[in-house]
Amino acid sequence: QKEVEQDPGPLSVPEGAIVSLNCTYSNSAFQYFMWYRQYSRKGPELLMYTYSSGNKEDGRFTAQVDKSSKYISLFIRDSQPSDSATYLCAMIQGAQKLVFGQGTRLTINP
């Protein structure tokens, strides 16, 4: 079993839709949960991070963590074509090492 599981998609939605991206994980020791956005042929860039359980909102983006279910989500409201990218969830192990999900490729259609 992989430590972090993420549906690779691809996911295609119309502009303005609400997008839900999810990951599950197996290591209950994870405390920090990140979402990275990666545009084609670019390096990942941090979108949001959450510590422990709960919600965090930043503009059109909301990150949720449910540690009891080992399940994290990223919601994108009013999705825009510029949101088209691959979204990677990641969690921190010791020495700040990142463990990544497979990434979900998202396309927002105008």
Place this chain on the structure above:
Amino acid sequence: NAGVTQTPKFRILKIGQSMTLQCTQDMNHNYMYWYRQDPGMGLKLIYYSVGAGITDKGEVPNGYNVSRSTTEDFPLRLELAAPSQTSVYFCASIHAGQGTYNEQFFGPGTRLTVL
């Protein structure tokens, strides 16, 4: 600040050749990392360093070597290149403190093909 820079951007190697991927950061970060990303996959950790002179293996270290003689530089060496090492390689760095989270910054990547 230039952030994390990587050279070269692209490289094609023949099987059995060797090369060094360069990574430099100008943010005085103490921790540095090398990841690889295969097509349609997430990133996997190859090696990391928590300071000059200190390196350790990640999830997929076989076929690679690293060194960290300065805070700024963290080169990744491929010996005897194999087709399985065809991937995009990302270097990253962070200023790690005790019990805190700090953003890990990624370089633009090196796209390597081994034929």
